[in-house]
Amino acid sequence: NHNSVGTYAVHTYVVRRNGSQYVVAQNTWDVSDEISATVTVKNINTVTGCFDVIVSNINTTFEVKSVQVPVWSKGNQSDIKWYLAEKQKDGTYKVHVDIVNHNCNFGTYQIHTYVTDGMKNRKKVNATAIKITKPVTTVSASANNENTEYNVTAWHVPGTFGKSLKSVQ
Secondary structure, three states, X not given: OOOOOEEEEEEEEEEOOOOOEEEEEEEEEEEOOOOEEEEEEEEEEOOOOEEEEEEEEEEOOOOEEEEEEEEEOOOOOOOOEEEEOEEOOOOOEEEEEEHHHHOOOOEEEEEEEXXXXXXXXXXXXXXXXXEEOOOOOEEEEEEXXXXXXXXXXXXXXXXXXXXXXXXXX
16 A cells, blocks of 8 residues: 555566566665654734744655644633644745634633644644733823813723724723
8 A cells, every 4th residue: 555654665677588587676665654843833912812833844754735723722622723824935834823713712722733744644743832811901091281082092902803892981
């Protein structure tokens, strides 16, 4: 079976006109289903609720078919989302995670990474976690010279992630 792992042997034979044959070359090689990679979480921004997962140094016998990254924050995985990583120009794979896809939950996010090769071998190559903490909201107010109008500014309002913010009152 050409999809199997293990040790393969190739013998090259010469067949003479009289029908006799003999080996002119012999080779063996190992085919492994081992898949490994380096996974790094970067650009963690607790204000926007976003971070990037970078998968690099993928080592596999066969070509990479896909890199998938499931992310969740709830113990029962009710907010799990499977991200399909995009190959970058530098050969790495990247996923951009926005917690708006996870009900804007704060807390610890579980991040697993799976690599599938061209022979449909799929392997978890990493499991890590990061903490997204609730940002500290800052509010300021200033009045005009007549104290008839006020300008109120709020920074780091939880819920401003993506399009999840409905209003500030």
